[in-house]
Amino acid sequence: MAVSVSGTLLAFDDTDSPDGMCTTYLASLMIEELKDYDLIGLPRLVRLDPNVPWKTRGNAAICLRLGEGTGPSRLCGALPGRMVRYYESGRSVDGRQLLGEASRVLERVAQFDCDKTNPGIVVSDRRPSQGLYWDAVREVVPIGRVERLLKECGAEWRKYKSGRGIIGAASAMAWRPRDRTWEVIAYRHPKVFGKPRRVDPKSVISMDKATRRTFNNYDYESGHIAITPGSPCPILFGIRGDSSAELLRAKDMIEGESPDRWLLFLTNQGTDDHIVRRRICSLRPMDSAEIEAKVVSPPVTIPGKHVILRVSDGDEIDAAFYEPSRSFRQVARALLPGDEVTLYGSVREDRLTLNVEKIHVQKLVKDIRKIHNPACERCGKSMGSMGSGQGYRCKRCGAKAPESAAVSRTFARSIRPGWFEPPVASRRHLHKPLRRMSRVNIDNL
Numbered sequence: 106m107a108v109s110v111s112g113t114l115l116a117f118d119d120t121d122s123p124d125g126m127c128t129t130y131l132a133s134l135m136i137e138e139l140k141d142y143d144l145i146g147l148p149r150l151v152r153l154d155p156n157v158p159w160k161t162r163g164n165a166a167i168c169l170r171l172g173e174g175t176g177p178s179r180l181c182g183a184l185p186g187r188m189v190r191y192y193e194s195g196r197s198v199d200g201r202q203l204l205g206e207a208s209r210v211l212e213r214v215a216q217f218d219c220d221k222t223n224p225g226i227v228v229s230d231r232r233p234s235q236g237l238y239w240d241a242v243r244e245v246v247p248i249g250r251v252e253r254l255l256k257e258c259g260a261e262w263r264k265y266k267s268g269r270g271i272i273g274a275a276s277a278m279a280w281r282p283r284d285r286t287w288e289v290i291a292y293r294h295p296k297v298f299g300k301p302r303r304v305d306p307k308s309v310i311s312m313d314k315a316t317r318r319t320f321n322n323y324d325y326e327s328g329h330i331a332i333t334p335g336s337p338c339p340i341l342f343g344i345r346g347d348s349s350a351e352l353l354r355a356k357d358m359i360e361g362e363s364p365d366r367w368l369l370f371l372t373n374q375g376t377d378d379h380i381v382r383r384r385i386c387s388l389r390p391m392d393s394a395e396i397e398a399k400v401v402s403p404p405v406t407i408p409g410k411h412v413i414l415r416v417s418d419g420d421e422i423d424a425a426f427y428e429p430s431r432s433f434r435q436v437a438r439a440l441l442p443g444d445e446v447t448l449y450g451s452v453r454e455d456r457l458t459l460n461v462e463k464i465h466v467q468k469l470v471k472d473i474r475k476i477h478n479p480a481c482e483r484c485g486k487s488m489g490s491m492g493s494g495q496g497y498r499c500k501r502c503g504a505k506a507p508e509s510a511a512v513s514r515t516f517a518r519s520i521r522p523g524w525f526e527p528p529v530a531s532r533r534h535l536h537k538p539l540r541r542m543s544r545v546n547i548d549n550l
């Protein structure tokens with residue numbers, strides 16, 4: 106069911122390309138240029154299905170609420186020459202006029218040359234049904250359904266090229282947070298776009314250690330700074346966390362080039378919203394899933410140093426731990442047939458393999474290995490095997506012994522039950538880090 110909000114919603118998506126622009130940067134440009142409107146509530150950065158094949162980069166859409174602010178306001182960003190504040194509530198504005206003004210900003214900066222860039226922009230006084238968000242974060246949603254839902258809300262929209270961007274825009278608009286995090290993003294001066302970023306790694310490590318509720322800042326395993334993107338986009342850095350107040354302090358701890366602007370977003374990053382609990386038999390290509398299974402055969406390392414683990418919940422699937430996840434593969438290597446695990450991951454597009462993104466090792470079997478064949482009770486000589494599972498027989502006197510007579514030893518397991526995840530550098534945007542799994546969101550914006 107569509108729900109009325111205070112203020113007017115403006116959402117857009119699919120404006121970036123792999124080598125420039127960034128939909129979150131467009132949010133800052135919108136706020137900068139649409140000066141006559143107040144920001145109501147925080148800007149929202151919503152990540153959608155990470156497995157859709159045509160995503161440009163992180164599959165992020167933006168939803169802003171604009172209007173005539175009432176009551177107190179709070180700081181949430183800075184633009185050249187002014188601070189950005191947001192109001193808790195406000196009155197809505199003329200949607201058609203807002204759509205016209207916002208479209209002009211989008212048309213000026215969207216990367217129309219890129220094949221994969223198909224912008225969409227939506228304006229509405231009501232949020233579409235939240236079912237749209239839950240579907241779009243987990244699977245491909247057809248554009249026809251989105252247009253029907255938008256019509257029901259009385260929304261207005263514009264499509265560019267294929268117009269696929271309205272799917273993400275409408276879905277971001279439909280998001281009502283069940284779990285949420287925040288991200289503060291600092292942007293570069295346009296004159297240094299494309300040039301190497303200057304961010305002092307020591308300051309990132311100090312910030313990581315000085316803050317308790319940020320996550321995915323620094324990969325200690327590879328020495329990689331995770332708050333800076335790898336692409337030549339306008340972002341200088343983005344810090345994610347469970348406390349918006351702490352993020353505002355964290356941003357000031359980063360040393361290097363000074364940002365041109367910054368903005369605080371409410372986001373669905375780090376929430377596992379894309380994960381659905383499933384049975385192996387129901388998995389389809391590109392699903393993100395949580396499955397409870399038993400290991401059925403010992404881990405195998407394949408060329409490329411990926412580790413494959415065969416698991417079963419009645420039906421079987423290969424679970425892959427890829428090389429870029431580095432030490433995470435040690436977890437798979439330490440498992441034995443019979444171990445019980447819960448796997449989180451996504452199914453590959455080409456064949457049914459689960460790409461593991463997190464694992465909960467629930468129960469471990471005893472590692473009992475045969476040391477040698479039993480000795481004959483009559484003549485004391487070592488007995489011979491009669492074949493796998495067939496027991497033993499003495500070659501000298503013909504006495505027989507059962508399989509269980511073999512001498513075995515219990516070895517210590519190299520792993521304990523618990524949660525394991527890949528290092529910071531190989532996590533996806535929606536991945537809920539272990540660092541926040543037992544954490545309660547304490548501030549409520």
Ligand SMILES: [Zn+2]
Pocket residue numbers: 481482483484485486499500501502503504
């Ligand atoms: Zn014997």
